[in-house]
Amino acid sequence: MPLTSTAFDAQDRYFFGEGTHSRLYDQLGCHLQAEGGARFAVWAPNAASVSVVGDWNGWNGDAHPLQPQDDSGIWTGSACEVAPGQAYKYRIRSRHHGYQVDKADPFAFFCETPPATASRAWSLNYAWGDDEWMATRAPRNALDAPMSIYELHLGSWRRRNGLFLGYRELAHVLADYICEMGFTHVELMPVTEHPFYGSWGYQTTAYFAPTSRYGTPQDFMYFIDHLHQRGIGVLLDWVPSHFPTDEHGLGYFDGTHLYEHADPRQGFHPDWKSSIFNYGRHEVRSFLISSGLFWLEKYHIDGLRVDAVASMLYLDYGRAHGEWIPNRHGGRENLEAIEFLQTLNRTVYREHPDTLTIAEESTAWPRVSRPTDMDGLGFGMKWNMGWMHDSLAYMHEDPVHRRYHHHGMTFSLVYAFSENFVLPLSHDEVVYGKGSLLGKMPGDSWQQFANLRALFGFMWGHPGKKLLFMGGEFGQRREWTHDGELEWWVAALEGHAGLQRFMAQLNRVYRATPALYELDFSGEGFEWIVADDAEHSVFAFLRKPRQGPPLLVVSNMTPVPRPNYLLGVPKGGFWRERLNSDASEFGGAGWGNFGGVEAAPVRAHGRMHSLCLTLPPLSTLILEHDSHA
Template identity: 60%
Template structure:
């Protein structure tokens, strides 16, 4: 279409130039508000609307619904215009082939986001993005509707598309707020539940429809659209929990975490049945966790993710709970129910990488926006995912706001940050020549380190008592040291070294364990270098690694005895505890995300024995300060026997700041150790308060008859000692009776 002077009507310029019309028709106009909607025209008002496929449009008085004018067709079908004699609020009555739709004109509303919102976003420090960006149900000038805002600085045009406009990108092109790169529009009368995406014209052409990075709700997979969410108006009842949370989650408190994949813990009707929603899980999971004595549930990522087989770790919606389990309101009710039962909730959270699905964040506006541009920085070869560019202030702020969204809006008690090691090092899992050094020539990812430090400082300052836990597998120093002291500022770090060493040891045939004795003692060399969680997580029971019981050597009896001894060792070792679901009752099969756990095994005595043992270990762990109070203090642990390699036997004291110590003795051979002398510091009778070989756990019931008297025989640097029967593949715990 050739450019020409604007067409005039009654001496007034009502029609846009042909170049503008051509851009509207081709959905390439970068500033639709300059053409569409109301524009002053002398004493009157010029109104234009582009409504492809509409049969006709009338302008109505907003207050009364009286017809003010019929709009005429412009240069092309779908372009309508008219002039009112004076400015006033109006409605558009649009005749479509399927009926009449009356609505306010989206292009009659001014800019929506405040300058401070845009400034804080660009700075990377907007803490409330979940309440500002994305699709927000709002009222503007007395009109109910939805405000959309999305960051796409390199786009030539962005439109909201959905069922409300037949997914036609010509209908609702957005306004660009320069220089922030944020596009926005208020669409009147849209309702919660409406599906939408963004149609983006990038520098090199139209892109696949994109889901909203800030969506608060999504379609149920395999659907990929975002959903306009109703504002979260949940009435919380957990004030007491929140007041007590800092003390409950302090470093001197017991922390015993049950790691759960929500879709496969239990299913309706059995193994392959439908998954439970949050309400159904609350009815079943919470009483179970409470009965078992865990203090916390850790949920594998419940943010929306396209592929269920990623277990949630390849997620695209950093702000939306997965529709698989229900609404945001449903999830809030689940968290509230946990708190009502005295159980904390930790979420796995993934700021390291995101999947390459076409509707996702990758090349969101036609350029590398959320990810690094260079594949040596921006692509994970192992996981086939993109890496967040946390050095970009807007991405930094996006992820910070996501963390705060879960912690503040959903009252979540902690975040377990996934794959921290991959964030810290630019050469993570890369060969020489496949990574780009930082500005100092080093391998550390300085931008990611700065983000993690900022995250932990903000959470500490703004969410009282909340935990941020690092899954970090390297020797990076100071992961749980305060930022002010040069650390990363995490509350805890997963002790991956302890996990690898102890599992390596327990998988050895007992006859060979004497050659691997140091695997069980080495962790105490560095036990106080960080605040640690001891993790036996889902990672240890997938990808052909088999189940925890499946790792144990020996015949059936020895396998169960080994597992009971291993769990007892773990629960008496310094460090908070984490155990993946199914391990507490010795599931044989490797975990699979598409089927429920093998609950029928609890009908078998050996499995019930492990189940009961773990319940009792959790009770002891919570009730005995010596087992948790000084987890991060060398004063809380003392080796008595750490070098009995020949007998594969260990003994140590656990201590608290006040009260009696506990004596722990572990025998990792299938031989009963009779008359095994161990030094003790206190006279009198030592009562056996736990025995992993007890008959109630389906052990051989070797032990010390409930207790034993200390004798005036010096041993292991102690003035007294006890002569014990240490059961085969067993752990006993004794406490002074006085």
């Protein structure tokens, strides 16, 4: 039977065409009806005809044609035969060149498990139990909150007999582990449906569907719900920068380059062999903004980490001279992408001010995490890729040579407050022959672990929120691979177990100490004491809260213990040792300061008092002034 037309009203059409519609998922796509059947709507302005083919009609293209809605490019209709879970696609015959193709639904809520490529009729009904989290998450996601993020890839974190764990089982195992380790948030590498598992989710074909590899949409909702009930925030890696060229996907959707640029100098990404969204097309901006809002609204996601922002901002990204088209002013900036990102961030913070957006932006583009009314891009935070590269390059040096690379650990403080930075040690640094974090550290096995503990201590003391990729917390030796699971068996071995205990304690100290997070994005929360002792590879600085005692962070990046190291401090009295990465319980040598040191009235580093410390080898110490001692 022919489909009955359903309305995509004038207001929807206006905002869709303006590029500001943020809830297209309520109108477009497949929507199961309470009385049975489903209504459909798809954008295909250059189609001569569109029909829905699926399990209920034997994939017969003549059975259920859709009807065009005026000149909006929207085709709509309904079919009473549709049942939940049935597979379907849109059969599109283009006005151009007689092109015909079966396309998955761009707004599908659920998809067949790859390698199958059809969409599934599905509803998003779910009884949430995270009311307490949702009512109180604003201060947990705030700029002055502690944020220690555990980045993970769901398919390779844990498995059973080589098989994926489902969302529901992962929820419990992961929540237990995150609570034990003390992280505040998890960040999921993309879960949006993707045909090629080896893309890790970064080649997305369904922007409104969690991958079916691990279960249903309700299973994924349960995953988030359970983590929220355990007090854990959930961030989602989201990819509005490019999409794969698979025939069932967005590319050449209605026989024209609808979502992507037609000219490959603008529309094809040479590095990733994928298509680039046409941000100048208003309907495409509405599609992407709706996707971002969808995960926040329907899945209670706490924030979006926006992937590959630099590739969006620069027209010449990854291209040689002559392989790109300048903007209308002759420059390399993608003006349409800038407008899209600003609109996205304004929309997110207007509709969900208790969430956050985080940019993975690898250049010195200004004001990424500044409001749009200050000519910023409007993100809440930005990954500090420079810090990641500089610190890892420094730590890779043999300690005897680190004196010549001292600036690698201090340079980040020159620009630390120019953006709201997240300090990442991400998946990007443990793939493609780069080795594991532990493997980057020089020296014998003991020194490698000591180096990594010292780095983590320095990182958690440094201004900025923290992010660590899975496996780094217990020092996995093998480079990460998406095939298989982490090397959990090594976590019980000496060295690995100590590092894991150190990370858990480091997170506990961090979360309990406002000096380490309240003023992450203000120079008022940081003060160097020793920035220039390259000869001994020692770094010392203060972290300060809005109110209360300051905190002293000291790192010795050589394997030489340094007794009687004099450090100027702003206050007399007792300085308690809150954390020592060289403690024997963490696998260290056990050097230290017997729980703390009394400041003497001896001038040093321009201050009236000083501490005479023992700096353990390859270590970071955290000491807090005890105003009650």
